[in-house]
Amino acid sequence: MLAPDDSLIEVGVIDSTGVLELIGFIEERYEIEVRDEEVLPENLDSIASITRFVGGKVGAAASSNGAHGD
């Protein structure tokens, strides 16, 4: 059973291609861009870190869209 803070790389859930897979999924599913400098273990290496990272990006996108909408 995978815990929220387990390292996906260390547990062997994903590898180098898996990281590309994960980035592609996040970009498509949440309509956000993952920049090269954001491809860090602290953003993508566990369920908890992905949740934080995507939550932050989606929130930022929503507020910037909101600002444009005003």
Added chain:
Amino acid sequence: MAPTATDLTPEALRLDPARAVDEIAESLRESVYKQLRRRGAVIGLSGGVDSSLVAFLCSRAFGPERVLGVLMPEGESAPDTLDLSRVSAESAGVETVLEDITPILAAAGCYERRDAAIRTVLPEYGEGWKAKIVLPSLLGGDRYSLFSVVAESPDGERREARLTATAYREVVAATNFKQRVRKMLEYHHADRLDYAVVGTPNRLEYDQGFFVKNGDGSADVKPIAHLYKTQVYQLAEHVGVPAEIRERPPTTDTYALEQSQEEFYFSVPFDKLDLCLYAQNEGLSVETTAAGTGLEPGIVERVFADIDRKRRAAEYLHAPPLLVAPPEPATP
């Protein structure tokens, strides 16, 4: 006694070269003549140090007249590949046959499929461009190593783009035609001559899965798969592989832009990776390995983890076809 920093030096990998060569030649004769019941050896010659050493070893084991070197350049091979392949065959004294594999690759769609995949991340890539796939160094900080395509326009302008998982797999699947076509031709000549196909992976490549399944990973016998890369260089010098081959940086010779194996796959310089692999096989600690290689302990930890990951990924490459268990006899 517990290992100390002095336990890991490049000396740990030094062989008695004369003895190692005799042992390999004896093992080759045993495998090819007695077990496989074939009359000689076919080797794909790339002009690199591994295949050159194998040509010398086979020449020693079977006599040069029972060894055939197959030269298989294609349109994107490095300019010196063919010349160096000939140099290695001549110095080992073995006959060669030239097979330009470009038409077969073109017919299979190798180039076309690869280019289409690259264009999904780099739309300007087209006629006259050259490309390669790179994996950033593990030594370069905490970022994930991600596969990128580096392309050069006909004007010499360089562009780099991160690959998507789909594009990466498409590019690899297309370029794998190169290794598989070469192996197909090696087996053609082996069948024709009643020879065995002798593979050329060294220990690092074999252990870490740096080969294409049913491509360069396929062979009847692999006589240097137990040798670390630095040991390959040591034996190559001992048997007389010419310096121009020994001094050429290891390359994949798979992509049009010149690409080192380090760039594509290993992410750490060879001599250090050899020592790390040895240290891990021998159960040496991170601290001992760091002291012995000059790498930071944190980097050694990452290299150890990377070795384990690549080993796990290589299980698929090494696996023979899996069979279904025979059924139980029907009960009346």
